[in-house]
Amino acid sequence: MEFLYDFSKVLLGTCRDVLPIILLIVFFQLFVLRQSIPHLRRLIVGGVYVIVGLALFLAGLEKALFPLGKIMANQLSDPAFIYGAGEIVTHADWKAYGWVYLFAAMIGFATTIAEPSLIAVAYKANEVSAGTISSWGLRVTVALGVAFGISLGTFRIITGTPLYLYILVGYMIVIIQTLFAPKSIIALAYDSGGVTTSTVTVPLVAALGLGLAATVPGRNPALDGFGLIAFASLFPIISVMGYAQLMQWRTKCSIKNMEKRNAL
């Protein structure tokens, strides 16, 4: 019974998210385009699938994974777990947080793989590239970027180094990569940075950030808890462009080798 109540609340929330889109499309169809929509029945069924599917997905996450993930984030960042019980810690030692970095990386990877917006973008990328960009390969590359980013983000919170330094350096790398990366991948790489931080990743990652900022000695949750999301959207850009560059470089090498062999 309680579950039904929760579920209908989530369903209502999803409907409210969709409402402006429906209004907009109906308005344009009726007043601007003035034509009927082809396959209307199929579209409506698809729309209902999306809404119900997303609501089930969110309700399930909130029931099963989020509470568990949040508890674990708190337990792992608990000083009693990291330094042993009874130890009084006044200064954070960044080397003691090995499990935290590993957890951050793994949970970043895992949540990104399950991220519905990324599934959508990867599906489209696979479709328009006529299969040369594999949807699974793109998702794994993005997830690796998020894993590294979030791990580095927890390191930043633990050491208390300023956020903008990391971000500025990250942007520098992105700009330099942009100049050299294959042109066809650039737009997709930037997009994958924007879609990683969504329904699955944000709640778990935010819990980890706030938990760390609250328990690491000398950190302030209001100032240091933010910024993990920024890391999670910066590093996938680097990893996707990096992967494309690697592929381009390898193709070049193999062509060169072929030429050499042909010359001989």
Next chain:
Amino acid sequence: MIISIILKKIRQAVTDLLPIVLVIAFFQIVVLRQPLPQMGEVLFGALLVVLGLTLFVQGLEMGLFPIGETMAHALARKGSLFWLLCFAFALGFSTTVAEPALIAVAAEAADIASQGGLIDSSQESQKQYAFGLRMSVAFSVGLAILIGVMRIIRGWPIHYLIIGGYGVVMLMTIIAPKEIIGIAYDAGGVTTSTITVPLVAALGVGLASTIRGRSPLVDGFGLIAFASLLPMIFVMGYGLIVF
């Protein structure tokens, strides 16, 4: 036939979720050495998640992608730049302005600003500040989709726009008040919801495949990138103007 398709979709959803389950199980059992609490509830939730993801992906292919592309084709064929840009702006603005994540971030930002003594601590001025922040983010997302659509139509190369944008972000990071920077960066991440993303992606790809001389891969993507870049600039700009 249908059953095998459904089974394939469900298997895909299970594969998508497996990593999360493995990570949580590993840390719970090996590192923290605690039994999983409320096994039944967790399993039930996981079942819902798999079911939901399966339905969502099916709905993407049937509903969201086609409607986005149909709108893009119809608007491009109509040939009116004005209405196309109106649609782009309205899509960005209307899906962002009521986004719960954004409302939460704006309220939090108002709280931090009043603690830091940047605005009055009265309820009234906090509300005003949060509202202004929300409006500037929603406006910036609308503008971002509009600029992105313009780019697809005109065929401007994306990297000049994005590098320019990042340049502005870096400059503003240096001059903007410190309290707003973390919020500004996070605002870029929370603006694009799970339903907006497929629609916007379909709009971009649909436009790029309708307009002659544009490649869907090179020109069709990038709308989401603008939608996460521009809010950062606007939020920092808002911080500069208000303080």
